[in-house]
Amino acid sequence: MTAEPAGDLDEAARFHALLKDFEGRPAATAGRGKDVVNAPMIRHWCEAMGDTNPAYTGPAAIAPPTMLQAWTMGGLSGHSDRSSAYDELFALLDGAGYTSVVATDCEQEYLRPLRPGDAVTFDAVIESVSPRKTTKLGTGHFVTTRMDVRANGELAGTHRFRILKFAPARRPAQRGQPGARRPRPVINRDNQGFWDGVRAHKLLIQRCTACGTLRFPWLPGCHACASPDWDTVEASGAGTVFSYVVMHHPPFPAFDPPYAVALVELAEGVRIIGNITGVPYDKVRVGLPVRLEFLRVDEDLELPVFRGGEG
Numbered sequence: 001m002t003a004e005p006a007g008d009l010d011e012a013a014r015f016h017a018l019l020k021d022f023e024g025r026p027a028a029t030a031g032r033g034k035d036v037v038n039a040p041m042i043r044h045w046c047e048a049m050g051d052t053n054p055a056y057t058g059p060a061a062i063a064p065p066t067m068l069q070a071w072t073m074g075g076l077s078g079h080s081d082r083s084s085a086y087d088e089l090f091a092l093l094d095g096a097g098y099t100s101v102v103a104t105d106c107e108q109e110y111l112r113p114l115r116p117g118d119a120v121t122f123d124a125v126i127e128s129v130s131p132r133k134t135t136k137l138g139t140g141h142f143v144t145t146r147m148d149v150r151a152n153g154e155l156a157g158t159h160r161f162r163i164l165k166f167a168p169a170r171r172p173a174q175r176g177q178p179g180a181r182r183p184r185p186v187i188n189r190d191n192q193g194f195w196d197g198v199r200a201h202k203l204l205i206q207r208c209t210a211c212g213t214l215r216f217p218w219l220p221g222c223h224a225c226a227s228p229d230w231d232t233v234e235a236s237g238a239g240t241v242f243s244y245v246v247m248h249h250p251p252f253p254a255f256d257p258p259y260a261v262a263l264v265e266l267a268e269g270v271r272i273i274g275n276i277t278g279v280p281y282d283k284v285r286v287g288l289p290v291r292l293e294f295l296r297v298d299e300d301l302e303l304p305v306f307r308g309g310e311g
Contacts, residue, residue, distance in 0.1 A: 012132045015096060019129040019141060025085035026125055027145045032081070033071045033120030037063050037151070041070065042116070050271070062113040068149055068157045069106070071120040089126060089143070090165070098140045098165040107160040118151040127160065136250075140166025180253035182297050191218040193232065201294050203235040203304055205270055216270040237292035238267040239306065246281050254297075260284040264306050272304070279308035 035041065042063050046056050055062055063071075093099075114120070130142040147159040187195050194217075197204035206215045210227035221228045244262035251257055260276040262284065276284050277295070290306035297303060 016129070016131050016141070018092065019089070022085055022089045022126050023128055024125060026083045026123065027086040028081050028083055028122065028124040028147070030081060031072065031122045031124070033122070034075065035071070037071060037114045037116050037118040037120065039116050042067070045070065062115050065110040065113070065157070066108070067114070068108050068110065069147075069159050069161075071114065072122045072147065072149060072159075085126065086145075089129070093141065093143075093165040097167045100138065100140075100166050100168050102137060102164050102166070104142065104162045104164050106162065109158045110156075111158075112151065112154060112156045114151050114156055118156075120149060120151055120156075121153070122147050122149045124148075133164075135164065135166065136169070137164065138166040138169040140164050182254045182301060184301065190220050194218050197232070197234075198294065198302060198304055203237065203266075203272075203292055204232040205235055205266075205268055206230045207233050214268055214270050216266075216272055233268070235292065236267050239264040239272075239290050239292070241265075241276070241284060241286055241288040241290060241306075241308075242271055243286065244276065244284050246284070258282075262290070262306065264290055274303070275305045277305050277307050284308060 039061065042056055042061065045064060045067055046052070049064075051064060053064070056064055124145050124147040126143070127146040128142075128144045132139060132141060142162055142164050144160060144162045147161070148155060149157045149159060185195065194204055206218050207213070207230060208215070208222035208225060208227050209229045209231055211222060211225040213222055213224040214233065215223060222230070241262045242265040244260055246258050246260050247255070248258045258281045260281040261273065262276050263271050263273055265271050275295075276288075276290065277293070279288070288308050290308050293305055293307050294302050295305045
């Protein structure tokens, strides 16, 4: 690590003092959720997350607690209740060259369940702005906002959201590095059988012997009935793309972006993440039929991947 010149440190301290003046100022005041808490949004959330908890259905349904932020989001049209202080802070950061942004983490506290029909309101405050930090993405400042979420006027939860406003680090263009090894999967007593199956060119799915529920990824107990007893069934290999991303950045040794990574729904009903092969990355689509194959990436690692097709 090299020391920064004193002049740079003094300038960083002066700039941080300007940023700290925004701490405690409102980021949003008297905000209102664009929709009341409602069953369709709860259903869509649960389907996307694969959450079948019965508490989220029926006449006494509550919203999943982790949906807390969903009821306050402005969508593509944004919010009209954001404060001038928030815009001024971001303008100051942009003007100093910190033009990029990435979400880093969030913290939520739940005080009361939200139910269909609840009208959501919120206030937000700029809680903290960090000194200048240097990360792998670049140099910038972490900005934390705290949002108090109310349902029909009663405090329902608190949501802290932290972002990094940064100037991207300059990096030379990189491609997959010849000879570089891919990261090794973590193999333990709970998933050893899965990787044994991969070595035998079998995709094995756990099956609870008490209730018959299939599960993936491998777990020590059944999420449906909590039984610790299980056996396996071999997947047929047929599936469809349920969701996907195309990886462009950041580059990693042994990977050659861009490439598609998909959440594949197998014919048996469970979902698994894997690379899509056989079709260009920009031709991957939700619903694309795929079939299991095994890809040897080096002398001691073979991975299940999915070849895209037209039917």
